[in-house]
Amino acid sequence: MTTTVPTAGQAGLERILARAQEICDRETARLLERTPASAALYQRAYRTLPFGVVSSFQKGAPYPIYVSRGKGSHVWDQDGTEYLDYHGGFGAMVAGHAHPRIVEAIHEAASRGTHFAVTTEVGVAFGEEICRRFNLEMIRFANSGTEATMDAIRVARAATGRDVICKIEGSYHGHHDAVMFSIVPNADVMGGRERPAKAPVSRGLVKDAHKYIEVVPFNDAVLLERLFQEKGKEIACLIMEPAMMNIGIVLPDPAYLRRVRELCTQYGVIFIYDEIKTGFTIARGGATERFGVQPDLVCLAKAISGGLPAAAFGGRADLMRLIEQGVSQMGTYNGNPLVAHVGLVMLTEILTPAAYQHFARLGARLVAGCNAAIARYEIPAHTVDLGAKGCVSYRPTPMTTYRDFLETRPELFAASYPWLLNRGIFMTPGDEEQWTLSVQHTDADIDAYIEVFAGFCAELRR
């Protein structure tokens, strides 16, 4: 799934970095010149929205590129320029845009009434389908990944009577206080490798929130065991992205996940998968199916409902039944008939086994094309291919843990971003993300990406 190709040595690297700076300057100037409508909308939006955007992850320098519509594998920006979409709404849009069946399903649900705050049969059926895919005994709905992880953590705390959460250095689990630590810590605040610091990511957190968090590196069961030996009796849960997807993509060592499972059972720590990105994108049953290790609870969102704001968490019945015994879990819009009907259509009619074969075939084609360019031009980069998700990361060898991400070359990403945009490829603005393929992407779309990316590699070497 990860591929490393031979690259040039240090002398070559310095030359490439100098070229990257030139490309970045030139392409950014061109981007700004051809996006006056985005600039104007930014001026307007900035007056009412902090950073001029509806969520801080969408900000961009000097302004974000605003999108006005999408169809199939394409999006159009505020200036009317058409792009092939590899951004995929941060991983939510595996159906592609305005998929005819999703549009129809929205109409069907809307015509019957979108919201009653009463459980409907379709809500029950949606839950059953997710449980089947992820081998969950029970489930509850929410409206965002943030809510799903917040609720799963509350259940884990109630189940164990313990307060501390263990998380992986460099993972993101949403923006509630409990998990706003050590997301992409800078080298100067991250502490030692064996006991990473609990670096807060936001102002305004409860002052002693750090007392309730422990941070460990990914893919290292020895350090996890050491922490559990020391503090296991205080730790309610371990929450992890089974494949890290907020620093490019870091794959788990299968033996690591198996060992983590054993350790959590041994120390009575609830094992929570945050499958908000991996769920529905990397296999029918997400990472739970793909890597073959069953956690106690799974959190889901993003690709669950055709681009509508739905989320869920579920798992062992004895844990989920705590909601009947004093654990609060609620939400006016949870599992409403609109998201439930569209979600059920999404899972049963669109994300079929054929869809996953499609992702696998296109992903392999895309990565093969990128690898050929990386090898030909000796670019210090590697690729990862994981179902509908994949990435080029500017480090010669695959990452195994967060600290490897600090060795990637942001200069190369910074040059690639405007290069791709100026040639019709819409990507996420940060190197911590990855591409998302949809069922509406075609071979021709993949080849277009490869051609533009190969041009970028050639330009770095000119």
Ligand SMILES: Cc1ncc(COP(=O)(O)O)c(C=O)c1O
């Ligand atoms: C792994 C992971 N967990 C949780 C979240 C939070 O989800 P949401 O933005 O829906 O609150 C994200 C969002 O990017 C995520 O990537």
